[in-house]
Amino acid sequence: QVQLVESGGGLVQAGGSLRLSCAASGRTFSSYAMGWFRQTPGKEREFVGTINWSRGNTYYADSVKGRFTISRDNAKNTVYLQMNSLKPEDTAMYYCAAKRAAWGLTSLSYDYWGQGTQVTVSS
Numbered sequence: 001q002v003q004l005v006e007s008g009g010g011l012v013q014a015g016g017s018l019r020l021s022c023a024a025s026g027r028t029f030s031s032y033a034m035g036w037f038r039q040t041p042g043k044e045r046e047f048v049g050t051i052n053w054s055r056g057n058t059y060y061a062d063s064v065k066g067r068f069t070i071s072r073d074n075a076k077n078t079v080y081l082q083m084n085s086l087k088p089e090d091t092a093m094y095y096c097a098a099k100r101a102a103w104g105l106t107s108l109s110y111d112y113w114g115q116g117t118q119v120t121v122s123s
Helices: none
Strands: 003-007 009-014 019-027 034-038 046-052 058-060 068-073 076-083 092-100 117-122
Touching: 003 034, 003 092, 019 034, 019 092, 019 117, 034 068, 034 076, 046 068, 058 068, 076 092
Parallel strands: 009 117
Antiparallel strands: 003 019, 019 076, 034 046, 034 092, 046 058, 068 076, 092 117
16 A cells, blocks of 8 residues: 655745655555645645656746755655745645656646645745
8 A cells, every 4th residue: 555654844934945755655666756746725736846756857836946856765765855945935735646657747647645744934
C-alpha cells in the first residue's frame, strides 16, 4: 500500500525558507511522478510543481518558479520541496502526491496523497 508522509511545515517570516519532505513507501517509485500541491480554505487545490522520479526533471507553477525547487533522494525514497523567498501568499496546506508515469498538473491526475503539512508565512 502506498503511503506518503509530509513533514517540515511550520511558521516562517516573509523572505525566509522552509524545506518540506515527502517520505514515500509501499511501492517502487522509479516509474512515478511526484507532485506538490497546496490548498487554502475555500479554494481548490493548486499545483505547485512536479518531478519525474527516474529522470529528476521538474516543472513548476509560474507562481513559484525561481523560488521553489523539487528534488528527490532515491536512497531515502523521499521527495523534497525547497521553498525560498517565501511570501504570505504561500501560506497553505502543502500536499505531496504520486501518480504513475508522466507529470500531472492537476490534482485529479494523481493516485496517492499524503495528509499534508501546514506552511504559514507571516508578513
